[in-house]
Amino acid sequence: MTADAGPDPLPSWREGSIKRRLLAFVAAVCTxxxxxxxxxxxxxxxxxxxxxxxSEQPMYVQLAFxxxxxxxxxxxxxxxxxxxxxxxxxxxxxxxxxxxxxEGLLELAAMTHAGMADAAFSALARAWLREARHPGLxxxxxxLVYQPMLELLALLRAREFRSWIVTxxxxxxxxxxxxxxxxxxxxxxIGSTLQLRYGEENGQPxxxxxxxxxxxxxxxxxxxxxxxxxxxxxxAAFGNSDGDLAMLRWTTAGPGRRLGLLLHxxxxxxxVAYDRASAFGRLDLGLELARRHGWSLVSLRRDWHRIxxxxxxxx
Amino acid sequence: MTADAGPDPLPSWREGSIKRRLLAFVAAVCTxxxxxxxxxxxxxxxxxxxxxxxSEQPMYVQLAFxxxxxxxxxxxxxxxxxxxxxxxxxxxxxxxxxxxxxEGLLELAAMTHAGMADAAFSALARAWLREARHPGLxxxxxxLVYQPMLELLALLRAREFRSWIVTxxxxxxxxxxxxxxxxxxxxxxIGSTLQLRYGEENGQPxxxxxxxxxxxxxxxxxxxxxxxxxxxxxxAAFGNSDGDLAMLRWTTAGPGRRLGLLLHxxxxxxxVAYDRASAFGRLDLGLELARRHGWSLVSLRRDWHRIxxxxxxxx
Numbered sequence: 001m002t003a004d005a006g007p008d009p010l011p012s013w014r015e016g017s018i019k020r021r022l023l024a025f026v027a028a029v030c031t032x033x034x035x036x037x038x039x040x041x042x043x044x045x046x047x048x049x050x051x052x053x054x055s056e057q058p059m060y061v062q063l064a065f066x067x068x069x070x071x072x073x074x075x076x077x078x079x080x081x082x083x084x085x086x087x088x089x090x091x092x093x094x095x096x097x098x099x100x101x102x103e104g105l106l107e108l109a110a111m112t113h114a115g116m117a118d119a120a121f122s123a124l125a126r127a128w129l130r131e132a133r134h135p136g137l138x139x140x141x142x143x144l145v146y147q148p149m150l151e152l153l154a155l156l157r158a159r160e161f162r163s164w165i166v167t168x169x170x171x172x173x174x175x176x177x178x179x180x181x182x183x184x185x186x187x188x189x190i191g192s193t194l195q196l197r198y199g200e201e202n203g204q205p206x207x208x209x210x211x212x213x214x215x216x217x218x219x220x221x222x223x224x225x226x227x228x229x230x231x232x233x234x235x236a237a238f239g240n241s242d243g244d245l246a247m248l249r250w251t252t253a254g255p256g257r258r259l260g261l262l263l264h265x266x267x268x269x270x271x272v273a274y275d276r277a278s279a280f281g282r283l284d285l286g287l288e289l290a291r292r293h294g295w296s297l298v299s300l301r302r303d304w305h306r307i308x309x310x311x312x313x314x315x
Numbered sequence: 316m317t318a319d320a321g322p323d324p325l326p327s328w329r330e331g332s333i334k335r336r337l338l339a340f341v342a343a344v345c346t347x348x349x350x351x352x353x354x355x356x357x358x359x360x361x362x363x364x365x366x367x368x369x370s371e372q373p374m375y376v377q378l379a380f381x382x383x384x385x386x387x388x389x390x391x392x393x394x395x396x397x398x399x400x401x402x403x404x405x406x407x408x409x410x411x412x413x414x415x416x417x418e419g420l421l422e423l424a425a426m427t428h429a430g431m432a433d434a435a436f437s438a439l440a441r442a443w444l445r446e447a448r449h450p451g452l453x454x455x456x457x458x459l460v461y462q463p464m465l466e467l468l469a470l471l472r473a474r475e476f477r478s479w480i481v482t483x484x485x486x487x488x489x490x491x492x493x494x495x496x497x498x499x500x501x502x503x504x505i506g507s508t509l510q511l512r513y514g515e516e517n518g519q520p521x522x523x524x525x526x527x528x529x530x531x532x533x534x535x536x537x538x539x540x541x542x543x544x545x546x547x548x549x550x551a552a553f554g555n556s557d558g559d560l561a562m563l564r565w566t567t568a569g570p571g572r573r574l575g576l577l578l579h580x581x582x583x584x585x586x587v588a589y590d591r592a593s594a595f596g597r598l599d600l601g602l603e604l605a606r607r608h609g610w611s612l613v614s615l616r617r618d619w620h621r622i623x624x625x626x627x628x629x630x
Contacts, residue, residue: 041500118542162502175546185356186546187477187502196542198535198561205565207542220513227433227511227522229544231490231501246513250520 009155012148012306018261018296019303022152025259029235030159036257040160044234046226046247047149049167049174049191051240052263053182055144057272058136059094062169063105065128067092069112086111102168102192102243106213109170110194114211118172118196121209125176137312142181147309149238153182156236164234166226167191168218168243172209190225192217222247240265240275245286252293260295262286267301324470326620327463333576333611333618337467340574344550345474351572355475359547361537361562362464363554364482364489364506367578368497370459372587373451374409377484378420380443382407384427401426417483417507417558421528424485425509429526433487433511436524440491452627457496462624464553468497471551479549481541482506483533483558487524505540507532537562555580555590560601567608575610577601582616 013019028036029043050056070089073080080086085108088096097105113121134141156163165184167174171191178184195210217225223246226234237244237251240263252260264283265275275283290297300307328334343351344358365371385404388395395401400423403411412420428436449456471478480499482489486506493499510525532540538561541549552559552566555578567575579598580590590598605612615622 041494119548171543172546179356187544189546193543196539198538198565205538205561205568207538207565223513223520223522224511228486228508229502231487231504233434246520250513250522253520 009158010148010151012151012304014303014305016303018298021296022259022261025236025257026155026159028257038235038256042232042235043156043159043161044230044232045156045161045163045236046166046222046234046238046251047153047163048239048241048244048247049165049169051265051275052238052244053145053149053165054141055146055271057274059098060105060169061141061144062109062173063094063097064132064135064141065125065173066105066108066112068128068132069124070108073112080111083111102216102218103213106170106192106216109173109192110211110213113170113173114194114209116209117201118207118209121172122176125173129177139310139312142177143310143312144308145181146304147306148304150182150309152238153184157183161236162188164188164190164226164230166217166222166247168216170194171217190217190222190229218243220246223250226250235259237261239263241283242285245289248295249289249293252295260290260293261298262290262295263298263300266299267304267307269301270307271300273301324473325463325466327466329618329620331618333613336611337574337576340551340572341470341474344572353550353571357547357550358471358474358476359545359549360471360476360478360551361481361541361549361553361566362468362478363556363559363562364480364484366555366580366590367553367559368460368464368480369456370461370586372589374413375420375484376456376459377424377488378409378412379447379450379456380440380488381420381423381427383443383447384439385423388427395426398426417531417533418528421485421507421531424488424507425526425528428485428488429509429524431524432516433522433524436487437491440488444492454625454627457492458625458627459623460496461619462621463619465497465624467553468499472498476551477503479503479505479541479545481532481537481562483531485509486532505532505537505544533558535561538565541565550574552576554578556598557600560604563610564604564608567610575605575608576613577605577610578613578615581614582619582622584616585622586615588616 010019028034029038031037047053050060067089070086085104089108132141134144153163163184165174165178169191171189171193174191175186175189178189193214195212195214197208197210233254234251236259237248238261239248248260252258266273325334343349344353346352362368365375382404385401400419404423449459468478478499480489480493484506486504486508489506490501490504493504508529510527510529512523512525548569549566551574552563553576554563563575567573581588
């Protein structure tokens with residue numbers, strides 16, 4: 001950074017090699033004349049959401065929403081209580097639910113987030129996010145976004161990057177809060193999808209949500225979803241789990257300067273040290289690939305000065 | 316428009332009710348305090364491509380590309396010459412090809428635009444568009460964009476609209492020229508798609524195009540594609556054929572001020588008067604829906620002062 005640089009754009013990142021690398025990457029690709037310079041329209045950055053931009057502990061936030069929705073559903077259709085996913089949800093048996101994998105979670109989402117117009121779903125999810133509180137911490141879920149990542153998003157926005165969320169979560173769920181929370185508009189969210197159907201309902205043209213999983217945006221599907229939606233290969237990718245490795249690999253194998261960054265959830269005091277024992281992957285492969293392909297491994301314990309925007313009970 | 320308005324932003328549109336309506340709509344939704352004011356992030360406009368932003372006569376431009384590609388394909392795999400679509404293509408029998416409907420055309424696109432990395436396809440299409448000339452007019456196809464629509468896109472851009480292309484054509488094909496030609500970046504193109512597959516090819520992470528049609532973005536699929544990609548209902552929609560009616564209907568049925576516009580290809584001197592006898596629909600339904608829902612019907616003959624950016628032989 002030059003001597004006349006303004007205030008530190010990443011105050012929640014501790015000084016060290018990771019912060020230096022982030023700032024050097026952004027400076028290089030944004031400086032005309034630098035061999036690494038990239039035209040603004042090619043400055044695409046992609047971010048996983050759960051565990052990368054906000055907390056996924058003790059469970060995915062969308063799963064907490066599904067647990068609430070499932071009770072409404074069973075009140076209307078009691079016979080569903082015998083469905084194994086519904087039974088596990090009613091018993092708050094998170095371990096059993098996670099045992100069904102991302103596919104099972106999305107199946108539960110399909111059952112509980114469908115059978116309505118897309119606008120009706122967005123309104124439901126918005127209302128829930130406003131009212132719901134994290135069970136252990138008593139704060140709204142949108143208070144559990146990672147402050148260092150918010151600063152990174154703001155820095156990239158200021159340097160004419162376009163940042164996208166590429167999530168295994170449901171695209172319509174994430175869109176409900178992404179603009180207000182991250183400054184990322186709905187059209188820059190790529191996620192898992194239910195089938196949609198267009199038709200007239202009571203004379204009103206409507207896009208209707210069917211209770212059928214259409215696409216699971218995880219693993220190899222992430223680069224495919226990016227190619228489909230963006231039509232350009234990103235130059236920077238940020239993730240935290242096995243589901244993000246293909247996206248990181250594809251991004252960082254492109255020509256020119258690239259940045260790959262993998263969050264390592266190793267802070268048991270201020271968050272949860274869990275990524276060596278995650279339900280969907282142990283990150284051992286991620287650590288190996290990070291070494292092999294030169295991705296930055298961010299230790300929450302070591303590299304983040306603070307984790308959440310406002311202090312939490314455990315902070 | 317106020318008295319201190321600058322130069323006419325739509326010089327290729329003849330004075331009249333259509334031009335007044337376009338300007339009044341843009342002024343109203345962009346004027347703070349106007350009851351019709353719309354926040355910039357909600358100013359979404361969607362445009363069909365073939366026949367709406369550029370000429371689709373005597374055939375879709377992408378079909379002309381497929382006719383060239385099919386010869387390369389048969390040179391490598393002679394047995395394909397017996398496939399009915401390929402045989403019709405080799406015979407330049409456009410009528411027979413159109414008889415297979417959009418589904419058949421996309422099948423031909425799948426056969427001829429796949430089996431390669433997405434980046435390789437883009438390079439092929441870009442090279443073809445640079446070299447190819449319209450058979451009757453001898454100009455590059457990108458010279459056959461509609462000047463009045465370019466002015467409309469520029470006006471909307473200046474007023475903080477985000478304009479999207481929503482095409483039945485292949486998304487990757489349209490992306491190759493949309494940014495340079497229309498000022499619409501790749502991520503704002505929604506189109507028909509082939510299946511994509513991610514994997515390593517010779518140690519390089521690659522998004523590969525499979526010869527399988529994934530989704531046909533026409534008719535009812537257009538509102539679904541918009542909901543999926545944008546996550547917001549547009550406030551203005553522009554089309555010219557049966558395939559655009561659901562998009563126009565969904566757009567204009569939303570709350571607040573809306574604009575729907577249907578191009579009527581009725582100019583046999585400067586273009587081709589064809590839309591009462593189009594291969595994929597006669598527009599009779601469109602004319603009826605335009606009356607019923609208050610869409611503007613643009614007569615190329617009456618409402619456009621000029622059609623193409625530079626004069627053509629028939630201009």
